[in-house]
Amino acid sequence: MKLNVLVTALSSVSAVWAAQLTQVSNYGGSAKAKPQMWVYKPDSVKTDALVVAIHSCQSSAQKYFQNNKIPWKQGSDRKGYVTVWPSSTTECWDVSSKASLTHDGGGDSNAIANMIKYAIETYKIDPAKVFVTGGSSGAMMSNVLAATYPEIITAVSLYSGVPAGCFVSSSGQAAAWNNTCSGGQSRASGQQWGNVVRGMYPNYNGTRPRMQVWHGSTDSTLSPNNYQETIKQWTNVFGVSETPTSSKPDTPEKNYRTDDFGPNLQGIWAQGVGHSVPSHLDQSEAWFGL
Ligand SMILES: *[C@@H]1O[C@H](CO)[C@@H](O)[C@H](O)[C@H]1NC(C)=O
Ligand SMILES: *[C@@H]1O[C@H](CO)[C@@H](O)[C@H](O)[C@H]1NC(C)=O
Numbered sequence: 001m002k003l004n005v006l007v008t009a010l011s012s013v014s015a016v017w018a019a020q021l022t023q024v025s026n027y028g029g030s031a032k033a034k035p036q037m038w039v040y041k042p043d044s045v046k047t048d049a050l051v052v053a054i055h056s057c058q059s060s061a062q063k064y065f066q067n068n069k070i071p072w073k074q075g076s077d078r079k080g081y082v083t084v085w086p087s088s089t090t091e092c093w094d095v096s097s098k099a100s101l102t103h104d105g106g107g108d109s110n111a112i113a114n115m116i117k118y119a120i121e122t123y124k125i126d127p128a129k130v131f132v133t134g135g136s137s138g139a140m141m142s143n144v145l146a147a148t149y150p151e152i153i154t155a156v157s158l159y160s161g162v163p164a165g166c167f168v169s170s171s172g173q174a175a176a177w178n179n180t181c182s183g184g185q186s187r188a189s190g191q192q193w194g195n196v197v198r199g200m201y202p203n204y205n206g207t208r209p210r211m212q213v214w215h216g217s218t219d220s221t222l223s224p225n226n227y228q229e230t231i232k233q234w235t236n237v238f239g240v241s242e243t244p245t246s247s248k249p250d251t252p253e254k255n256y257r258t259d260d261f262g263p264n265l266q267g268i269w270a271q272g273v274g275h276s277v278p279s280h281l282d283q284s285e286a287w288f289g290l
Contacts, residue, residue, distance in 0.1 A: 029114030046080025184223025194236030
């Protein structure tokens with residue numbers, strides 16, 4: 001056998017054995033919404049942590065997984081955590097209907113929570129190490145999940161989204177686009193935004209996920225105003241001041257600014273960056289404690 005043939009044969013053997021993105025056909029639960037669940041279990045699982053990576057509009061679990069700008073497969077291989085990749089059945093995630101904006105309302109957020117519960121059981125995940133990330137529509141869903149399922153999520157790192165409830169549809173339509181919110185005209189007080197979060201899971205009084213929020217100053221898809229509104233929302237939920245407790249210029253890189261609002265909320269403002277802010281694996285993993 002010629003050497004190049006042998007090399008090809010050997011590499012295809014290792015490709016068969018290497019970890020792959022795999023669909024879980026029945027993740028259980030009774031949500032009406034039925035997004036798909038995909039899982040990536042690295043060859044060497046080294047931690048009982050889980051990261052849920054939520055795709056943007058006009059994407060899917062497979063496209064997001066294969067996108068070389070989305071670093072969570074590499075993170076998974078390097079640090080040995082399992083990743084779950086939900087895949088929507090609509091163009092964008094449903095962050096507009098009452099079903100998805102309510103704890104156990106049967107919408108997309110409910111279905112993703114069911115995926116997390118399935119993963120905790122099946123992959124022996126520590127329930128105190130459940131992390132959620134996403135970009136654009138996936139960032140909107142990350143905020144909605146933090147509001148609707150605070151009891152099962154430990155921390156969130158989201159890139160270029162809008163406040164939880166900002167994309168609400170007045171007619172109750174699922175996965176609707178909301179121009180008022182995307183254009184940055186949905187402005188409210190921290191108290192009002194906090195009430196939106198509390199209203200999604202009434203009487204919940206437990207701990208809330210630690211939130212890391214990234215946004216670019218020249219975002220022309222989801223107005224940069226949404227950064228300030230999201231910060232107002234979570235500072236109110238955590239009961240802390242809208243004035244940062246610390247502000248670090250040129251962090252984590254030039255023209256970015258990292259603002260802390262106590263230990264549970266961090267905002268990262270990317271000056272001159274559009275939609276959406278590139279994933280910063282190291283900073284997101286650090287926020288998760290990975
Ligand atoms: C868009 O969202 C805002 C809240 O951000 C809401 O007040 C408005 O009714 C929504 N628009 C439509 C058309 O549903
Ligand atoms: C939270 O709510 C539960 C159920 O209503 C109640 O039993 C518990 O005492 C509450 N905890 C706090 C800290 O208020």
